[in-house]
Amino acid sequence: MAKLAIRTTFLAAAMAMAALTASAQGDLSKVEIKTTKVTNNFYTLEGSGGMVGVLVGPDGVFMVDSQFAPLSDKLAAAIKKISDKPIRFMVNTHVHGDHTGGDENFGKMGVTILARENLRYRLAYPNPGANGQPTPAMPSVGLPMITYDAPVTMHMNGEDIRLLPVKAAHTDGDTLVVFPNNDVIMTGDFYRSVQYPNIDRGNGGNMNGMLDGLAMVIGLAGPNTKIIPGHGATVGRDAVIAHRDILLTVKNRVMKLISEGKSQDEVIAAKPTADLDAKVLEVGMTRDRFIGQVYQEIKAGK
Numbered sequence: 001m002a003k004l005a006i007r008t009t010f011l012a013a014a015m016a017m018a019a020l021t022a023s024a025q026g027d028l029s030k031v032e033i034k035t036t037k038v039t040n041n042f043y044t045l046e047g048s049g050g051m052v053g054v055l056v057g058p059d060g061v062f063m064v065d066s067q068f069a070p071l072s073d074k075l076a077a078a079i080k081k082i083s084d085k086p087i088r089f090m091v092n093t094h095v096h097g098d099h100t101g102g103d104e105n106f107g108k109m110g111v112t113i114l115a116r117e118n119l120r121y122r123l124a125y126p127n128p129g130a131n132g133q134p135t136p137a138m139p140s141v142g143l144p145m146i147t148y149d150a151p152v153t154m155h156m157n158g159e160d161i162r163l164l165p166v167k168a169a170h171t172d173g174d175t176l177v178v179f180p181n182n183d184v185i186m187t188g189d190f191y192r193s194v195q196y197p198n199i200d201r202g203n204g205g206n207m208n209g210m211l212d213g214l215a216m217v218i219g220l221a222g223p224n225t226k227i228i229p230g231h232g233a234t235v236g237r238d239a240v241i242a243h244r245d246i247l248l249t250v251k252n253r254v255m256k257l258i259s260e261g262k263s264q265d266e267v268i269a270a271k272p273t274a275d276l277d278a279k280v281l282e283v284g285m286t287r288d289r290f291i292g293q294v295y296q297e298i299k300a301g302k
């Protein structure tokens with residue numbers, strides 16, 4: 001019975017997530033790409049979906065993530081405005097469609113895609129949708145050609161780009177991307193400067209892994225490092241420390257409520273984040289989803 005209840009909640013969460021993705025994708029024909037120069041040769045591109053990072057220079061373009069498929073031409077045009085060199089490589093920070101949706105299009109342009117082995121597997125064999133209907137697999141031209149599960153360094157444009165696997169955090173295929181000479185870190189979605197975290201347990205996400213990832217970012221960042229999240233404004237190290245503290249506080253409170261015998265619904269009803277909500281932007285449905293994910297993870301004993 002309890003198992004069924006958890007399952008139903010999980011399904012509801014999955015459906016809400018699918019609805020969110022669909023509405024987030026919406027009509028993309030009117031989306032314009034906003035280019036921001038972060039350093040001499042590093043830029044961010046915002047359209048719809050996850051943040052795209054672009055390192056330019058004489059060796060060609062290195063990209064982080066690809067947003068949704070309908071935006072690929074606009075992204076490529078925006079990149080052309082900042083570099084006349086070809087896009088050579090792209091790394092995916094995690095599997096979600098708002099970060100990998102353009103992979104097929106960029107693959108067809110000849111871009112070599114890199115990602116964690118788990119990410120490639122999940123693109124090739126995606127989880128079924130909320131109603132159990134199959135999700136289309138990424139065509140092979142859009143699959144990462146190079147996979148890794150240990151740190152990789154790319155030497156391009158005077159930069160030593162570090163691709164650091166974060167074992168299982170937002171998903172089980174997360175990569176932290178560090179541009180040490182530019183003093184820039186891109187986190188993908190295991191750190192976002194908006195909303196409560198999303199531990200995508202269906203794609204192997206894990207709260208303790210998320211805490212490990214945040215610790216990596218905090219340890220790598222210096223006082224002036226620009227930390228660029230998968231969603232939300234660029235921040236400094238202090239914001240990540242504050243975010244990590246919120247996660248730890250919620251985890252401890254949910255553990256205590258569980259030890260008092262509370263069910264998931266009762267834990268959510270107890271509002272364990274009441275004094276924290278003001279510190280989180282765009283809370284929306286992400287708060288109760290997050291509390292439910294923490295509850296399920298602790299209940300599952302990992």
Ligand SMILES: [Zn+2]
Pocket residue numbers: 094096170189230
């Ligand atoms: Zn994501």
